[in-house]
Amino acid sequence: MLKNICVTQINLLKSVSNMQQQVRTTFVLKRKYEPLLHKTNEKPRKMRAKHFIYELVEDTSVKKQPNLEVVLKQFVQGVGDKGDVVSLRPNFVYNKLLLPGLAAYKTPENIAKYAKTEAEKNTLEHSSPYAQRTVNVLESITLAVIMNKDERWVLEPWHIRASLRKAGIYCNEECISMPSQRIEGPDLKKENKEFYCTITVNNLEKARLKCRIHHWSTDPSERLPYVLEHWKMPAEPLLGLEDGATANETAELTPKST
Protein backbone atom coordinates (compact mmCIF):
# COMPACT_ATOMS: atom_id res chain seq x y z
CA MET A 1 0.00 0.00 0.00
CA LEU A 2 2.70 2.45 1.00
CA LYS A 3 4.81 1.44 -1.97
CA ASN A 4 2.45 3.44 -4.14
CA ILE A 5 3.63 6.69 -2.56
CA CYS A 6 7.12 6.32 -3.93
CA VAL A 7 7.33 7.44 -7.53
CA THR A 8 10.97 6.56 -8.22
CA GLN A 9 10.42 2.93 -7.42
CA ILE A 10 8.67 2.28 -10.69
CA ASN A 11 11.50 3.73 -12.71
CA LEU A 12 14.10 1.88 -10.72
CA LEU A 13 12.32 -1.43 -10.91
CA LYS A 14 12.48 -1.29 -14.69
CA SER A 15 16.25 -1.34 -14.57
CA VAL A 16 16.23 -4.07 -11.95
CA SER A 17 14.25 -6.38 -14.19
CA ASN A 18 17.24 -8.41 -15.42
CA MET A 19 17.37 -11.43 -13.15
CA GLN A 20 17.55 -9.95 -9.69
CA GLN A 21 16.10 -12.27 -7.12
CA GLN A 22 15.29 -12.04 -3.48
CA VAL A 23 18.06 -13.65 -1.44
CA ARG A 24 18.09 -14.48 2.22
CA THR A 25 21.42 -14.96 3.89
CA THR A 26 20.28 -14.16 7.34
CA PHE A 27 17.93 -15.21 10.12
CA VAL A 28 14.49 -15.80 8.72
CA LEU A 29 11.89 -15.81 11.47
CA LYS A 30 8.18 -16.29 11.82
CA ARG A 31 5.74 -15.43 14.56
CA LYS A 32 4.75 -18.26 16.87
CA TYR A 33 1.32 -16.73 17.40
CA GLU A 34 -0.30 -14.87 14.51
CA PRO A 35 -1.64 -11.44 15.48
CA LEU A 36 -5.37 -10.82 15.14
CA LEU A 37 -6.65 -9.48 11.86
CA HIS A 38 -7.03 -5.73 11.46
CA LYS A 39 -9.37 -3.63 9.33
CA THR A 40 -8.23 -3.08 5.76
CA ASN A 41 -6.56 0.31 5.17
CA GLU A 42 -6.03 0.76 8.86
CA LYS A 43 -3.04 0.41 11.10
CA PRO A 44 -2.43 -3.06 12.57
CA ARG A 45 -3.74 -3.61 16.06
CA LYS A 46 -1.57 -3.09 19.07
CA MET A 47 0.33 -6.30 19.53
CA ARG A 48 0.75 -8.26 22.73
CA ALA A 49 3.98 -9.72 24.04
CA LYS A 50 3.18 -13.16 22.68
CA HIS A 51 3.17 -11.75 19.17
CA PHE A 52 6.86 -11.01 19.57
CA ILE A 53 7.70 -14.65 20.18
CA TYR A 54 9.57 -15.72 17.07
CA GLU A 55 10.62 -19.06 15.69
CA LEU A 56 13.60 -19.58 13.43
CA VAL A 57 12.56 -20.72 9.97
CA GLU A 58 16.09 -20.91 8.62
CA ASP A 59 19.51 -19.42 9.13
CA THR A 60 20.82 -18.99 5.62
CA SER A 61 24.26 -17.84 6.72
CA VAL A 62 25.20 -21.48 7.37
CA LYS A 63 23.88 -22.62 4.00
CA LYS A 64 26.33 -23.30 1.20
CA GLN A 65 26.36 -20.50 -1.35
CA PRO A 66 26.18 -21.51 -5.01
CA ASN A 67 29.17 -20.95 -7.26
CA LEU A 68 29.68 -17.60 -8.95
CA GLU A 69 30.29 -17.38 -12.69
CA VAL A 70 32.71 -14.79 -14.03
CA VAL A 71 34.51 -13.95 -17.26
CA LEU A 72 38.27 -13.72 -17.04
CA LYS A 73 39.81 -10.53 -18.37
CA GLN A 74 43.26 -12.04 -18.70
CA PHE A 75 45.17 -15.27 -18.16
CA VAL A 76 45.03 -16.26 -14.49
CA GLN A 77 47.34 -18.98 -13.32
CA GLY A 78 45.46 -22.00 -12.03
CA VAL A 79 42.09 -20.60 -13.12
CA GLY A 80 41.85 -20.10 -16.86
CA ASP A 81 42.69 -18.13 -19.96
CA LYS A 82 41.35 -14.79 -21.14
CA GLY A 83 37.66 -14.86 -22.07
CA ASP A 84 36.98 -18.11 -20.20
CA VAL A 85 33.77 -18.31 -18.18
CA VAL A 86 34.66 -19.97 -14.90
CA SER A 87 32.41 -21.02 -12.06
CA LEU A 88 34.09 -20.97 -8.65
CA ARG A 89 33.39 -20.41 -4.97
CA PRO A 90 32.00 -16.89 -4.42
CA ASN A 91 34.53 -15.79 -1.81
CA PHE A 92 37.50 -16.84 -3.93
CA VAL A 93 36.00 -15.18 -6.98
CA TYR A 94 35.29 -11.92 -5.15
CA ASN A 95 38.57 -11.62 -3.28
CA LYS A 96 41.01 -13.05 -5.80
CA LEU A 97 39.45 -12.26 -9.18
CA LEU A 98 36.86 -9.51 -9.04
CA LEU A 99 38.51 -7.12 -6.60
CA PRO A 100 41.97 -7.28 -8.23
CA GLY A 101 40.26 -6.70 -11.59
CA LEU A 102 41.22 -10.02 -13.16
CA ALA A 103 37.63 -10.92 -13.96
CA ALA A 104 34.24 -9.36 -14.63
CA TYR A 105 30.72 -10.55 -13.90
CA LYS A 106 29.20 -12.90 -16.46
CA THR A 107 26.95 -10.68 -18.55
CA PRO A 108 26.40 -10.92 -22.31
CA GLU A 109 28.26 -7.61 -22.78
CA ASN A 110 31.26 -8.76 -20.74
CA ILE A 111 31.44 -12.09 -22.56
CA ALA A 112 31.52 -10.26 -25.89
CA LYS A 113 33.98 -7.66 -24.61
CA TYR A 114 36.57 -10.04 -23.18
CA ALA A 115 36.29 -12.79 -25.80
CA LYS A 116 39.62 -13.75 -27.38
CA THR A 117 40.37 -12.19 -30.74
CA GLU A 118 41.73 -14.25 -33.66
CA ALA A 119 45.23 -12.87 -33.20
CA GLU A 120 45.22 -13.80 -29.52
CA LYS A 121 43.98 -17.31 -30.30
CA ASN A 122 46.91 -17.90 -32.64
CA THR A 123 49.64 -16.76 -30.27
CA LEU A 124 49.78 -19.42 -27.60
CA GLU A 125 51.38 -18.04 -24.44
CA HIS A 126 50.27 -20.66 -21.96
CA SER A 127 49.62 -24.30 -22.76
CA SER A 128 47.23 -24.66 -19.83
CA PRO A 129 46.27 -22.73 -16.69
CA TYR A 130 47.81 -25.44 -14.55
CA ALA A 131 51.16 -25.82 -16.37
CA GLN A 132 52.75 -23.17 -14.18
CA ARG A 133 52.01 -25.28 -11.10
CA THR A 134 54.09 -28.11 -12.53
CA VAL A 135 56.85 -25.65 -13.38
CA ASN A 136 56.75 -24.32 -9.82
CA VAL A 137 57.01 -27.83 -8.37
CA LEU A 138 59.92 -28.72 -10.65
CA GLU A 139 61.79 -25.54 -9.81
CA SER A 140 61.29 -25.94 -6.08
CA ILE A 141 62.75 -29.42 -5.66
CA THR A 142 66.36 -30.53 -5.47
CA LEU A 143 66.60 -33.73 -7.47
CA ALA A 144 68.99 -36.41 -6.23
CA VAL A 145 70.57 -38.16 -9.23
CA ILE A 146 72.01 -41.39 -7.77
CA MET A 147 74.73 -42.93 -9.93
CA ASN A 148 76.85 -46.02 -9.65
CA LYS A 149 80.07 -45.75 -7.70
CA ASP A 150 81.76 -48.78 -9.32
CA GLU A 151 80.74 -48.85 -12.99
CA ARG A 152 81.55 -46.26 -15.64
CA TRP A 153 78.68 -44.04 -16.79
CA VAL A 154 77.84 -40.94 -18.79
CA LEU A 155 74.84 -38.92 -17.58
CA GLU A 156 71.91 -39.20 -19.99
CA PRO A 157 68.27 -38.04 -19.98
CA TRP A 158 66.99 -41.42 -18.88
CA HIS A 159 68.97 -41.08 -15.64
CA ILE A 160 67.13 -37.86 -14.90
CA ARG A 161 63.87 -39.47 -15.89
CA ALA A 162 64.45 -42.34 -13.44
CA SER A 163 65.44 -39.93 -10.67
CA LEU A 164 62.31 -37.87 -11.30
CA ARG A 165 60.23 -41.02 -11.17
CA LYS A 166 61.76 -41.79 -7.77
CA ALA A 167 60.70 -38.30 -6.68
CA GLY A 168 57.16 -39.01 -7.88
CA ILE A 169 57.29 -37.03 -11.12
CA TYR A 170 56.69 -38.85 -14.41
CA CYS A 171 57.96 -37.37 -17.66
CA ASN A 172 59.17 -38.41 -21.08
CA GLU A 173 62.80 -38.43 -22.08
CA GLU A 174 62.02 -35.96 -24.88
CA CYS A 175 61.10 -33.34 -22.33
CA ILE A 176 64.48 -33.46 -20.64
CA SER A 177 67.37 -31.45 -22.04
CA MET A 178 70.76 -32.03 -20.47
CA PRO A 179 73.53 -29.44 -20.01
CA SER A 180 75.85 -29.12 -23.01
CA GLN A 181 78.89 -30.47 -21.21
CA ARG A 182 79.30 -34.22 -20.82
CA ILE A 183 79.08 -35.46 -17.26
CA GLU A 184 81.03 -38.66 -16.68
CA GLY A 185 81.67 -40.84 -13.69
CA PRO A 186 82.16 -42.41 -11.29
CA ASP A 187 84.04 -39.45 -9.90
CA LEU A 188 83.93 -38.75 -6.18
CA LYS A 189 84.93 -35.16 -6.89
CA LYS A 190 81.47 -34.78 -8.42
CA GLU A 191 79.75 -36.08 -5.28
CA ASN A 192 77.01 -33.69 -4.09
CA LYS A 193 77.68 -31.14 -6.87
CA GLU A 194 74.91 -29.25 -8.55
CA PHE A 195 73.93 -28.85 -12.19
CA TYR A 196 70.78 -27.69 -13.96
CA CYS A 197 68.79 -29.34 -16.69
CA THR A 198 65.66 -28.07 -18.38
CA ILE A 199 62.29 -29.78 -18.40
CA THR A 200 59.74 -28.74 -21.04
CA VAL A 201 56.15 -28.94 -19.86
CA ASN A 202 53.45 -29.39 -22.54
CA ASN A 203 56.05 -28.54 -25.23
CA LEU A 204 55.89 -24.91 -24.09
CA GLU A 205 56.75 -23.97 -20.53
CA LYS A 206 60.36 -24.40 -19.44
CA ALA A 207 61.41 -25.37 -15.94
CA ARG A 208 64.96 -25.33 -14.58
CA LEU A 209 65.51 -28.46 -12.56
CA LYS A 210 68.20 -28.45 -9.90
CA CYS A 211 69.99 -31.81 -9.78
CA ARG A 212 72.73 -33.16 -7.48
CA ILE A 213 74.89 -36.17 -8.17
CA HIS A 214 75.27 -38.84 -5.47
CA HIS A 215 77.27 -42.04 -5.68
CA TRP A 216 75.94 -45.36 -4.58
CA SER A 217 77.40 -48.81 -4.46
CA THR A 218 75.72 -52.19 -4.44
CA ASP A 219 78.18 -53.32 -1.78
CA PRO A 220 77.01 -51.91 1.52
CA SER A 221 80.55 -51.56 2.85
CA GLU A 222 81.51 -49.43 -0.16
CA ARG A 223 78.68 -46.96 0.24
CA LEU A 224 79.30 -43.38 1.27
CA PRO A 225 78.10 -42.34 4.72
CA TYR A 226 74.60 -40.98 4.76
CA VAL A 227 74.28 -37.25 5.29
CA LEU A 228 71.06 -36.24 7.00
CA GLU A 229 68.91 -33.85 4.95
CA HIS A 230 71.69 -33.19 2.47
CA TRP A 231 69.28 -31.43 0.07
CA LYS A 232 68.95 -28.53 2.49
CA MET A 233 72.69 -27.83 2.52
CA PRO A 234 74.32 -25.53 -0.03
CA ALA A 235 76.30 -27.23 -2.78
CA GLU A 236 78.96 -26.25 -5.30
CA PRO A 237 78.22 -26.05 -9.01
CA LEU A 238 79.42 -29.07 -10.95
CA LEU A 239 80.15 -27.49 -14.32
CA GLY A 240 82.19 -24.60 -12.97
CA LEU A 241 79.80 -22.11 -14.50
CA GLU A 242 77.56 -19.61 -12.89
CA ASP A 243 73.89 -20.44 -12.61
CA GLY A 244 72.85 -17.79 -15.08
CA ALA A 245 75.30 -19.01 -17.72
CA THR A 246 74.08 -22.59 -17.46
CA ALA A 247 70.54 -21.38 -17.66
CA ASN A 248 71.25 -19.54 -20.92
CA GLU A 249 73.05 -22.55 -22.26
CA THR A 250 70.15 -24.84 -21.53
CA ALA A 251 67.67 -22.36 -22.91
CA GLU A 252 69.60 -22.37 -26.20
CA LEU A 253 69.65 -26.11 -26.24
CA THR A 254 66.02 -26.76 -25.51
CA PRO A 255 64.48 -25.91 -28.89
CA LYS A 256 66.43 -28.85 -30.36
CA SER A 257 64.95 -31.23 -27.86
CA THR A 258 61.34 -30.16 -28.26
Next chain:
Amino acid sequence: MAHATSQGPKLLYGFKRPNRFEKGLGAQLPEAYRKFWREWKLTTPAAVHYIPKDGQWERDEVTNEIKPIQNIPLPLIDPPESHEGIWGGESVIKGFQKRQQTKRRVPHFWVPVLKRSVVHSQVLNEYMSVVVTERTLVQIHECFGFDHYLLKNLACDLRSSLALKLKRKILQELEKGCPALAADPGHQKEVLKEYSRYLESYTSEEIDWYGHTYLEAIRKLQIQLKAEEKVVPHKVEFRSQLIEQLRKAGIAEAGGSDASATKDAQPSAEHKDADIEALTKLESSPSSSSWLSKINPFGKKET
Protein backbone atom coordinates in the same frame (compact mmCIF):
# COMPACT_ATOMS: atom_id res chain seq x y z
CA MET B 1 -16.88 26.00 14.87
CA ALA B 2 -14.69 24.14 12.46
CA HIS B 3 -14.42 27.04 10.04
CA ALA B 4 -12.97 29.23 12.77
CA THR B 5 -9.83 27.16 13.32
CA SER B 6 -6.69 27.29 11.24
CA GLN B 7 -7.15 23.67 10.22
CA GLY B 8 -10.59 24.39 8.89
CA PRO B 9 -13.00 21.57 8.20
CA LYS B 10 -10.20 19.05 8.76
CA LEU B 11 -10.85 19.39 12.46
CA LEU B 12 -14.05 17.44 11.89
CA TYR B 13 -11.95 14.31 11.59
CA GLY B 14 -9.93 15.03 14.70
CA PHE B 15 -6.97 17.26 15.43
CA LYS B 16 -4.05 16.51 13.16
CA ARG B 17 -0.65 16.93 14.76
CA PRO B 18 1.72 18.77 12.40
CA ASN B 19 4.50 16.47 11.26
CA ARG B 20 8.12 17.35 10.74
CA PHE B 21 7.48 18.77 7.28
CA GLU B 22 4.67 21.05 8.44
CA LYS B 23 6.33 23.04 11.19
CA GLY B 24 9.52 24.98 11.79
CA LEU B 25 12.43 24.73 9.38
CA GLY B 26 11.19 21.41 8.09
CA ALA B 27 8.35 23.20 6.31
CA GLN B 28 10.96 24.96 4.17
CA LEU B 29 12.61 21.74 3.00
CA PRO B 30 12.26 21.38 -0.76
CA GLU B 31 10.07 18.83 -2.49
CA ALA B 32 13.23 17.03 -3.67
CA TYR B 33 14.08 16.11 -0.09
CA ARG B 34 10.53 15.04 0.68
CA LYS B 35 10.63 12.70 -2.28
CA PHE B 36 13.74 11.08 -0.88
CA TRP B 37 12.12 10.91 2.56
CA ARG B 38 9.15 9.05 1.11
CA GLU B 39 11.49 6.60 -0.60
CA TRP B 40 13.50 6.12 2.58
CA LYS B 41 11.01 6.10 5.41
CA LEU B 42 7.51 5.68 4.01
CA THR B 43 8.14 2.78 1.64
CA THR B 44 7.82 -0.78 2.90
CA PRO B 45 11.23 -2.41 2.48
CA ALA B 46 11.67 -5.83 0.91
CA ALA B 47 11.08 -8.74 3.29
CA VAL B 48 14.47 -9.80 4.61
CA HIS B 49 13.73 -11.41 7.94
CA TYR B 50 10.42 -13.04 7.17
CA ILE B 51 8.73 -14.81 4.29
CA PRO B 52 5.65 -12.90 3.18
CA LYS B 53 2.62 -14.94 2.19
CA ASP B 54 1.45 -14.63 -1.40
CA GLY B 55 -2.10 -13.88 -2.45
CA GLN B 56 -5.01 -12.17 -0.82
CA TRP B 57 -6.84 -14.99 0.95
CA GLU B 58 -5.96 -18.26 2.58
CA ARG B 59 -7.95 -21.24 3.73
CA ASP B 60 -7.41 -22.77 7.12
CA GLU B 61 -6.39 -26.39 6.59
CA VAL B 62 -8.31 -27.74 9.55
CA THR B 63 -11.47 -25.68 9.64
CA ASN B 64 -11.57 -24.64 5.97
CA GLU B 65 -12.18 -21.12 7.19
CA ILE B 66 -11.24 -18.40 4.71
CA LYS B 67 -9.15 -15.55 6.11
CA PRO B 68 -7.53 -12.52 4.50
CA ILE B 69 -3.73 -12.48 4.38
CA GLN B 70 -2.21 -9.56 6.27
CA ASN B 71 1.58 -9.54 6.19
CA ILE B 72 2.64 -7.51 9.20
CA PRO B 73 6.41 -6.96 9.01
CA LEU B 74 8.58 -7.82 12.00
CA PRO B 75 9.71 -4.67 13.82
CA LEU B 76 13.43 -4.14 13.18
CA ILE B 77 16.01 -2.12 15.07
CA ASP B 78 18.68 -0.15 13.22
CA PRO B 79 21.57 0.39 15.64
CA PRO B 80 23.97 3.31 15.01
CA GLU B 81 26.57 0.77 13.80
CA SER B 82 24.31 -0.19 10.92
CA HIS B 83 24.75 3.31 9.51
CA GLU B 84 28.54 2.98 9.59
CA GLY B 85 28.47 -0.18 7.50
CA ILE B 86 26.39 -1.58 4.67
CA TRP B 87 24.31 -4.41 6.05
CA GLY B 88 22.28 -5.00 2.92
CA GLY B 89 18.85 -4.55 4.49
CA GLU B 90 19.53 -6.68 7.53
CA SER B 91 19.06 -5.35 11.03
CA VAL B 92 18.67 -6.42 14.61
CA ILE B 93 15.46 -8.14 15.69
CA LYS B 94 14.35 -7.91 19.27
CA GLY B 95 11.88 -10.51 20.46
CA PHE B 96 11.32 -13.61 22.49
CA GLN B 97 12.03 -17.29 22.11
CA LYS B 98 9.81 -20.00 23.47
CA ARG B 99 12.41 -22.64 24.12
CA GLN B 100 10.23 -25.10 26.04
CA GLN B 101 6.52 -25.49 26.09
CA THR B 102 6.31 -25.41 29.89
CA LYS B 103 8.81 -22.57 30.41
CA ARG B 104 8.43 -18.82 30.30
CA ARG B 105 9.45 -17.02 27.09
CA VAL B 106 13.06 -15.77 26.95
CA PRO B 107 14.11 -12.42 25.46
CA HIS B 108 16.43 -12.76 22.50
CA PHE B 109 18.17 -10.51 19.97
CA TRP B 110 18.85 -11.82 16.49
CA VAL B 111 21.92 -9.93 15.26
CA PRO B 112 23.31 -10.32 11.72
CA VAL B 113 26.77 -11.81 11.24
CA LEU B 114 29.07 -8.97 10.22
CA LYS B 115 32.42 -9.04 8.49
CA ARG B 116 34.79 -6.51 7.07
CA SER B 117 35.35 -6.65 3.37
CA VAL B 118 36.40 -4.46 0.48
CA VAL B 119 33.96 -3.04 -2.04
CA HIS B 120 34.98 -1.44 -5.31
CA SER B 121 33.14 1.45 -6.89
CA GLN B 122 33.81 1.78 -10.61
CA VAL B 123 32.35 5.26 -10.87
CA LEU B 124 34.32 6.69 -7.95
CA ASN B 125 37.31 4.55 -8.98
CA GLU B 126 37.92 3.62 -5.38
CA TYR B 127 38.28 0.62 -3.09
CA MET B 128 36.59 0.93 0.29
CA SER B 129 36.88 -1.21 3.38
CA VAL B 130 33.44 -1.50 4.93
CA VAL B 131 31.58 -3.70 7.37
CA VAL B 132 29.20 -5.87 5.38
CA THR B 133 27.08 -8.96 5.76
CA GLU B 134 27.05 -12.00 3.52
CA ARG B 135 23.74 -10.79 2.13
CA THR B 136 25.33 -7.53 0.96
CA LEU B 137 27.96 -9.41 -1.01
CA VAL B 138 25.37 -11.75 -2.53
CA GLN B 139 23.31 -8.74 -3.57
CA ILE B 140 26.37 -7.05 -5.05
CA HIS B 141 27.00 -10.19 -7.12
CA GLU B 142 23.40 -10.36 -8.23
CA CYS B 143 23.40 -6.74 -9.36
CA PHE B 144 26.79 -7.25 -11.11
CA GLY B 145 28.71 -4.70 -9.09
CA PHE B 146 28.65 -2.39 -6.10
CA ASP B 147 27.57 0.69 -8.09
CA HIS B 148 24.66 -1.20 -9.63
CA TYR B 149 23.68 -2.48 -6.19
CA LEU B 150 23.52 1.04 -4.74
CA LEU B 151 21.82 2.61 -7.75
CA LYS B 152 19.24 -0.13 -8.30
CA ASN B 153 18.03 -0.45 -4.74
CA LEU B 154 15.71 1.93 -2.98
CA ALA B 155 16.81 3.86 0.08
CA CYS B 156 14.53 1.78 2.30
CA ASP B 157 16.26 -1.42 1.17
CA LEU B 158 19.79 -0.07 1.55
CA ARG B 159 19.00 0.76 5.18
CA SER B 160 22.27 2.56 5.94
CA SER B 161 23.21 6.21 5.78
CA LEU B 162 26.71 5.29 4.57
CA ALA B 163 25.21 3.54 1.55
CA LEU B 164 22.92 6.48 0.87
CA LYS B 165 25.80 8.91 1.11
CA LEU B 166 27.80 6.83 -1.36
CA LYS B 167 24.80 6.66 -3.65
CA ARG B 168 24.52 10.44 -3.66
CA LYS B 169 28.23 10.74 -4.36
CA ILE B 170 28.01 8.29 -7.24
CA LEU B 171 25.02 10.11 -8.73
CA GLN B 172 26.79 13.45 -8.42
CA GLU B 173 29.89 11.97 -10.05
CA LEU B 174 27.81 10.57 -12.91
CA GLU B 175 26.15 13.92 -13.39
CA LYS B 176 29.56 15.58 -13.68
CA GLY B 177 30.71 12.92 -16.16
CA CYS B 178 33.06 10.85 -13.96
CA PRO B 179 36.05 13.18 -13.47
CA ALA B 180 37.69 10.43 -11.38
CA LEU B 181 38.24 8.39 -14.54
CA ALA B 182 39.57 11.26 -16.65
CA ALA B 183 42.95 9.51 -17.02
CA ASP B 184 41.39 6.87 -19.29
CA PRO B 185 38.80 8.50 -21.60
CA GLY B 186 37.76 5.21 -23.22
CA HIS B 187 36.98 3.59 -19.88
CA GLN B 188 35.23 6.77 -18.73
CA LYS B 189 32.95 6.63 -21.75
CA GLU B 190 32.08 3.00 -21.10
CA VAL B 191 31.30 3.64 -17.45
CA LEU B 192 29.12 6.62 -18.32
CA LYS B 193 27.26 4.57 -20.89
CA GLU B 194 26.69 1.76 -18.40
CA TYR B 195 25.42 3.88 -15.53
CA SER B 196 23.81 6.92 -17.13
CA ARG B 197 20.44 5.16 -17.30
CA TYR B 198 20.14 5.60 -13.52
CA LEU B 199 20.29 9.38 -13.87
CA GLU B 200 16.94 9.41 -15.66
CA SER B 201 14.90 9.06 -12.48
CA TYR B 202 16.53 12.01 -10.71
CA THR B 203 16.75 15.73 -11.33
CA SER B 204 19.92 17.50 -10.24
CA GLU B 205 18.14 19.06 -7.26
CA GLU B 206 16.94 15.64 -6.16
CA ILE B 207 20.49 14.30 -6.37
CA ASP B 208 21.66 17.25 -4.28
CA TRP B 209 19.13 16.45 -1.56
CA TYR B 210 19.44 12.67 -1.77
CA GLY B 211 20.68 10.59 1.14
CA HIS B 212 20.67 13.22 3.89
CA THR B 213 19.23 12.38 7.27
CA TYR B 214 16.60 14.80 8.56
CA LEU B 215 19.12 16.63 10.73
CA GLU B 216 21.65 16.88 7.91
CA ALA B 217 18.95 18.23 5.60
CA ILE B 218 18.03 20.90 8.16
CA ARG B 219 21.70 21.89 8.52
CA LYS B 220 22.03 22.08 4.75
CA LEU B 221 18.93 24.24 4.58
CA GLN B 222 20.21 26.54 7.32
CA ILE B 223 23.50 27.01 5.48
CA GLN B 224 21.59 27.79 2.29
CA LEU B 225 19.36 30.33 4.04
CA LYS B 226 22.34 31.96 5.68
CA ALA B 227 24.12 32.30 2.37
CA GLU B 228 21.05 33.80 0.74
CA GLU B 229 20.49 36.65 3.17
CA LYS B 230 23.54 38.91 3.23
CA VAL B 231 23.77 40.99 6.37
CA VAL B 232 24.93 44.54 5.64
CA PRO B 233 25.96 46.51 8.73
CA HIS B 234 23.58 49.36 9.60
CA LYS B 235 26.54 51.76 9.56
CA VAL B 236 27.03 51.22 5.83
CA GLU B 237 23.34 51.12 5.05
CA PHE B 238 22.42 54.33 6.86
CA ARG B 239 25.40 56.22 5.52
CA SER B 240 24.48 55.41 1.94
CA GLN B 241 20.90 56.39 2.67
CA LEU B 242 21.98 59.70 4.09
CA ILE B 243 24.26 60.43 1.19
CA GLU B 244 21.40 59.69 -1.14
CA GLN B 245 19.17 62.06 0.76
CA LEU B 246 21.80 64.76 0.66
CA ARG B 247 22.30 64.29 -3.05
CA LYS B 248 18.59 64.76 -3.56
CA ALA B 249 18.70 67.89 -1.48
CA GLY B 250 21.37 69.14 -3.88
CA ILE B 251 24.38 69.49 -1.66
CA ALA B 252 27.53 69.93 -3.69
CA GLU B 253 29.92 67.73 -1.63
CA ALA B 254 27.61 64.73 -1.76
CA GLY B 255 27.22 64.99 -5.51
CA GLY B 256 30.91 65.68 -6.04
CA SER B 257 32.04 62.39 -4.53
CA ASP B 258 29.94 60.46 -7.02
CA ALA B 259 31.30 62.42 -9.97
CA SER B 260 34.88 61.66 -9.00
CA ALA B 261 34.23 57.92 -8.66
CA THR B 262 35.97 57.28 -11.95
CA LYS B 263 39.27 58.55 -10.55
CA ASP B 264 41.81 56.41 -8.69
CA ALA B 265 41.05 54.79 -5.36
CA GLN B 266 43.31 57.15 -3.41
CA PRO B 267 41.56 60.41 -4.31
CA SER B 268 38.12 58.87 -3.91
CA ALA B 269 39.00 57.83 -0.38
CA GLU B 270 40.07 61.43 0.31
CA HIS B 271 36.76 62.59 -1.07
CA LYS B 272 34.96 60.26 1.29
CA ASP B 273 36.81 61.81 4.18
CA ALA B 274 35.78 65.18 2.86
CA ASP B 275 32.19 63.96 2.76
CA ILE B 276 32.32 62.81 6.32
CA GLU B 277 33.79 66.13 7.39
CA ALA B 278 31.05 67.94 5.55
CA LEU B 279 28.47 65.73 7.20
CA THR B 280 29.85 66.29 10.65
CA LYS B 281 29.84 70.01 9.94
CA LEU B 282 26.25 69.79 8.89
CA GLU B 283 25.36 67.82 11.98
CA SER B 284 27.25 70.13 14.30
CA SER B 285 26.02 73.37 12.76
CA PRO B 286 22.58 73.42 14.45
CA SER B 287 24.09 72.45 17.82
CA SER B 288 26.68 75.26 17.60
CA SER B 289 23.89 77.73 17.67
CA SER B 290 22.64 76.43 21.03
CA TRP B 291 23.86 78.07 24.20
CA LEU B 292 25.05 74.77 25.68
CA SER B 293 27.95 74.53 23.27
CA LYS B 294 29.31 77.75 24.59
CA ILE B 295 29.88 76.16 27.99
CA ASN B 296 33.10 74.21 27.99
CA PRO B 297 33.66 72.53 31.35
CA PHE B 298 37.28 71.60 30.50
CA GLY B 299 38.25 74.94 29.03
CA LYS B 300 40.47 77.45 30.75
CA LYS B 301 38.63 79.58 33.17
CA GLU B 302 38.47 83.19 32.11
CA THR B 303 39.54 85.31 34.92
